[in-house]
Every structure is written in C-alpha cells, then in structure tokens.
Amino acid sequence: MESYSNLAKALEKYPSLIDLFIYKELVKGSPEHLYEASLHLIRAGGKRLRPIITLAVARMLGGQEAESKALPLAVATEVFHTFTLIHDDIMDQDEMRRGVKTVHKVWGEPVAILAGDLLFGLSYKSILLARQRGLSDKQIRMAVEALTEASIRVSQGQAYDMRFEEEEEVDYHDYLNMIYLKTGALIETSAKLGGIAANAPMPIIERLGEYGAFVGIAFQIRDDILGVYGDPKKTGKPVFNDLRRGKKTILVLYALKHSHGEDREILARILKGNVEDEELLRRAADIIKETGALDYAIKLAQTYSQNAISIIEDIESSGLVEDQTHANILKELARFSIEREK
C-alpha cells in the first residue's frame, strides 16, 4: 500500500466512525432477532468503500464540518448496500459472504427478506438524521433523490443480471450497462452525497456522480479480470474461479463475440458452468487473451479510472478543493480500483 499512503489512512480512520454511527444511532430496535439479522453482514466486515467515498468527497470540498454533516449520508449508502447484499444472497442462493453464513442461511428466508427491507427503510432514516447535523431541507431532499435514483437502478441491474444468467449470449455492451446499474449507480450516489453535504454547486455534484460511477465500473471490470487471472494466494479464490462457475463476465462475453469455430465452442461450454477440466479452463483463459478480450478489459478499466482521476483534477483546478489530502485519497482510490490484486 506504499503508493496508496493517503488511501491507507482513510481506510484506517473512517470505518470506525461509520460503524459507531450504525450501531449507536441507527440500527437498533425490536424485535431483537430482526435487528440481529440486519446487523449480521455489517458486523462481518466489508471495505466500507461507499461511505468512505462520501466522507472523503465531503472533506475534500468542505473540510471537517462537511465531513461531519456527511456521516449520516455515508452510513445510508453502506446500510443500503447491505440490504442489497442480503436480498441478492437469497436470490442467488449463496451460502457464504464475508466469511460468515449469509443472513437467510442463519435466520431463514422470511427474516432475511425482512432484514433487507428494514435496512432499506433505515437508509432513508439515516439521511433524515443528517438534519440534526445541520443539513437543510433542500440538502435532505437532494440526498433522498440521489438514494432513490440508485435504489431504482440497483433493482434494474439485479434484474438484468439474473436475466443474463439465463440467456445463452449476452452482448458485452448490455453487460456493461448492467454493471453500471448494479454497482456503479450506488457508488455514483455515494460520491454525490458527499458533494451535497458540502453544499457543492450542482454541476460539481453531477461530476462527482460521474467519478463514483466510473470508479464503480472500473472496480467491477477489475473484479472480472481477477476472477480469471487473479493469483489464488492473493484473491483467496481458486484459480480460474469465474470460468469454473460459468460466470458471464466482460472477458468471456467479449471473447465469445470475437471468436469462431472450436474456440467459440469452448467458451460456450464454459458458460454452461461446472467445468472442472483444468486443461479446458486453461485453454479458455488463453482464448480470452488471444481474442483481445483481456487487453480490451484492461484498457476499458484504465479509461474509466483515468476519467475518474481527471474529474478530481478538474475540481482541484476549479479551486473548490479545501483539503488536498482527501482529493488525493479519491485519486488513489480510482487508481487502486484497477491495480488491486484482491
């Protein structure tokens, strides 16, 4: 993390702030089992990427005061994100997440559905709590708008994702749009919320949203690359993990579109899932390189990451940056999103 010295400090400082607010101010009530289920994945860990972006943006533009105002908005994004994880795990019938059993595996599906619903409502509650820290009605309304836009897009994205799993061939442009909806839109909102808390001008808030969307998409493309070419020692996942599971990723979808004959048949076989033949997996990984899919994905992620960095640089040039350290954090994060090994 040497070249991410500012980011490393943010990753150290912010999570405890975020978690304290969640436990002390927001997610408490009865019946107990519902609140326990709601807190389960939050307690299990996670990078807190979304709220960190909100806090860093607010601090960059408005210093400590804006950061303090932004905390409930930051928490809203994390609580909302947790709701989507709980419901996604039910839909995908996943059994493990963040090293623990998923919520529906511990409490059953009905309580898990409800725990997600409760967190959805609590994410709005968190925004409303920002009023106590001095947010105006207009800022609250703007924050509610940003969260609501994300909520609709995340539902749309998950619907496309599930639909794509059932389809034989998916255009990789449609896949990219799905990634934006499912992952990019909420990170877009996270960045906007920081701007809203700092009372930034509307065009700046919009550009911050783009920063968030770009970082989110870059993160997801890097995820796809690590899913095939990642070092198992670093990712903690088996080699060729996503190929083995037949997961539709930007790599396979691009390669499928640009391959023919036997190569294409091999990829189609991979997409059917459950391939355990190491030879075949290795061959598929080679085809992905040969078709230019890996290069395409790497360049695409670089473009998104660079665009995100340029947005922060533009804001620096505009003279709106009050705290340079936190502008650096946001730039490092954009770089980290495509350089990370896990």
Place this chain on the structure above:
Amino acid sequence: MESYSNLAKALEKYPSLIDLFIYKELVKGSPEHLYEASLHLIRAGGKRLRPIITLAVARMLGGQEAESKALPLAVATEVFHTFTLIHDDIMDQDEMRRGVKTVHKVWGEPVAILAGDLLFGLSYKSILLARQRGLSDKQIRMAVEALTEASIRVSQGQAYDMRFEEEEEVDYHDYLNMIYLKTGALIETSAKLGGIAANAPMPIIERLGEYGAFVGIAFQIRDDILGVYGDPKKTGKPVFNDLRRGKKTILVLYALKHSHGEDREILARILKGNVEDEELLRRAADIIKETGALDYAIKLAQTYSQNAISIIEDIESSGLVEDQTHANILKELARFSIEREK
C-alpha cells in the same frame, strides 16, 4: 352503501386518478418483466384505502389544489403497500391475492423480491415527484420522514407477526401492538401525508396520524371478527375461516386468556391449525362469545372508530375544514371500518 353516500363517491372518483398516476408517471421502465411483476397486484385491484385517505384529508383541508399536490404522496402509500404485499406473500408462501396468483407464483421468488424492492424505491420517487406539483423541500422532507417511519414499523410488525405464529400463547396486548405496527402505521402515514400536502399545522398533522392509526386498527379488528363470524356469502370466505386456519386473532387470544379447563384446551387445539371438525369449530366460536372476547373486540373497534371520528370533528371545530364533503368521507370511512360485512 346508502349511509355512506360521500364515501361511495370517493371510492368512485379517486381510484382512477391514483391508477393513472401509477401507470403514466411512476411505474415504467426496464427490464419489462420486472415492471410487469411490480404492476401485477396493482392491476389486480384492491380498495386503494390508503391513497384515498391521503387525498380526502388534503381536499378537506386545502381544497382541490391541495388534493392535486397530494396525489403523488397518495400514490406513494399505495405503491409502498403493494411492495409489502408482494414480500409478505413470499414470507407466508401464499399463492393467491386479489383473485390472481401472487407475484412469486408467477415470476418466481427472486423476481418477486426484486419487484417489491423496486416498488419500495418508487414509493420515494413518487414523493419526490410531488415537487413538480409545488411541494416545498420542507414538505418533501416531512413526507419522506412519514413514509420512513411507516417503513420501519411495517417491517417490525411483520417480524412480530411471524414470530407470534410460532409461539403457543401471545398476549393480546402484544397482538394489538403488532396490528398497529403492521397495518396502523402505514395508514397513519397516509393521513399525515394529506395534512403535509395541505400545509396543515404540525399538531393537526399529528392528530391526522392518530386518525389513520385508529382507522387502521379498527379495520383490522373488524377483519378478525369477520374471519370468525362473517357471512360466507358476503366475505367470500368459508365459515369459521380463521378458526379453521388456526390464525391468531384478537378473538382467540383474548378468549384463551380468559378461559379454563376444557374450553381452553379446545382453543389451544384450534390454534394448532387445520381443524376441519365443524362441531369443534362451532364450539370454539361459542367459547369466544362466552368469554366476552367478541364483546371486547366489538367495543374496542368501536372505541377506535369513535376516536377517529372525534378527531375529524375536532378539526371541523377548529375551523380548518375547507371542504365539508371530504370531512364527511373521512368520518364515514371510520364508521365503515367497523360496520363493513366484507
């Protein structure tokens, strides 16, 4: 409906307004199957009780202008209500609702979970659309607060309801609290939203909330009474329907608490569910009368209904009523909630 002449007119006028807004302004987008699933229960019918209350309250206090401003808020309550129905049907594994198959029976559980989540987000979107009709940021913030309070309580209420189903004995006071959370809280919000749209003073908005909560609880108690003593020709449900299903209602819970020996054993047997012996069902219905449970429930519902009516009368006395017809609608609705036969 003779003695409900004002209410009858509202039931004729409002639903088409509400539905038009839902179809034309709110619930549209892609992927198509997600939006189809989201609209399924809305298309299947329903009384539109919640949005009618919002609209009638707004009209009572602020005339046609307030009614128009209130429409998106009214729609928010109906869309939110539909989300809870979709998720509840999954949790309870119900197969039919409003005469059609439930959403998860048609599209599967993953899409049904997502359709509910989408409607949850769209209910906030609807509130935000009220800005185009002239609602201020403060009014939007108050409306978001009211909806958020309801959303948290409805989740809590459903969690208690499911927990109670597993418990042998439930105190009927706890049951009443559950009814408030699960049903009363959203109707409370519906009434408040009408007051918010009409820019009513805060204490009036609070009293309107009480009106809504009281009507909601009275409605639910009447539901419990009709579930045992309702005329099958009118309710469309088999005689002793709730006894047959072993449903925990205010009647059985009160009777259980106030019975002994053999009577108590019969009720305990009923609560285990699946009793088909007509003789036993009839005996249980008699015990409920003998313990005073039926009288208790009738009087309790009457009290709630009367309290709701008194609130509207108080508002009339305060001189804030601009449209008397719509005050009458709200009073008729409170009376209807305990007199209805289906």
